[in-house]
Amino acid sequence: MLALTPAILLRVVRRPEPVKKLPRHRRVAIRDAIAELMKVAEPTAFSLEAPSRHGLRVALIFEGWSWGQADAEAALIVLSALHMAGARRPSWQMGQPEYCQPGVLPPPPRETCARCAAPLPEGARRYCSKVCYQAAAIDRNRRADAEERNAKEKVYRIAWSKRQPARLCPSCNRSFQPKRAAQKYCCDTCRHDARRLARRTVPRLCEAD
Numbered sequence: 526m527l528a529l530t531p532a533i534l535l536r537v538v539r540r541p542e543p544v545k546k547l548p549r550h551r552r553v554a555i556r557d558a559i560a561e562l563m564k565v566a567e568p569t570a571f572s573l574e575a576p577s578r579h580g581l582r583v584a585l586i587f588e589g590w591s592w593g594q595a596d597a598e599a600a601l602i603v604l605s606a607l608h609m610a611g612a613r614r615p616s617w618q619m620g621q622p623e624y625c626q627p628g629v630l631p632p633p634p635r636e637t638c639a640r641c642a643a644p645l646p647e648g649a650r651r652y653c654s655k656v657c658y659q660a661a662a663i664d665r666n667r668r669a670d671a672e673e674r675n676a677k678e679k680v681y682r683i684a685w686s687k688r689q690p691a692r693l694c695p696s697c698n699r700s701f702q703p704k705r706a707a708q709k710y711c712c713d714t715c716r717h718d719a720r721r722l723a724r725r726t727v728p729r730l731c732e733a734d
């Protein structure tokens with residue numbers, strides 16, 4: 526018991542981590558970019574809530590923040606992005622499987638399998654067999670995983686991009702915020718223009734053959 530005392534005491538007196546904040550301009554830029562993604566998210570803006578928080582947290586941790594500080598800041602930014610995107614949380618009632626909008630009748634019971642379209646056997650409500658049920662679940666999970674990974678990646682890149690100094694596009698001479706480390710031109714049009722120009726100025730050595 527005595528041997529445990531110092532550790533317990535240490536845990537009790539440990540100070541809470543100081544709150545860390547991003548500089549305002551970066552915070553606003555990240556929030557606006559996430560809100561833009563959320564406005565077009567399917568089925569609702571909330572589908573990006575968790576992946577955005579994750580992506581942003583990871584980006585901050587890579588900048589040297591602690592997990593707790595990064596998560597707290599990411600949570601606040603994602604919350605205000607949701608607010609900007611006009612997302613409103615559904616009520617408990619709306620979350621129930623039997624919920625229908627007021628005045629809308631529930632859909633009639635299915636007659637065919639939702640996966641293979643075979644006629645549904647007696648007592649089955651959505652899938653004709655265990656095989657179809659499991660295959661549909663695997664498809665659904667795979668799709669959801671891919672979407673989530675994609676969203677995390679996007680928000681991570683947004684946070685990364687807002688930290689970079691602006692670059693000058695050699696094609697149009699405008700300054701831009703890079704989205705990738707190797708990005709040289711502000712947009713695809715400028716990149717294509719530059720490539721076309723380079724091709725035109727390279728002498729064609731093989732013309733004599």
Ligand SMILES: [Zn+2]
Nearest residue numbers: 638641653657
């Ligand atoms: Zn089926």
Ligand SMILES: [Zn+2]
Nearest residue numbers: 694697711715
């Ligand atoms: Zn350009």
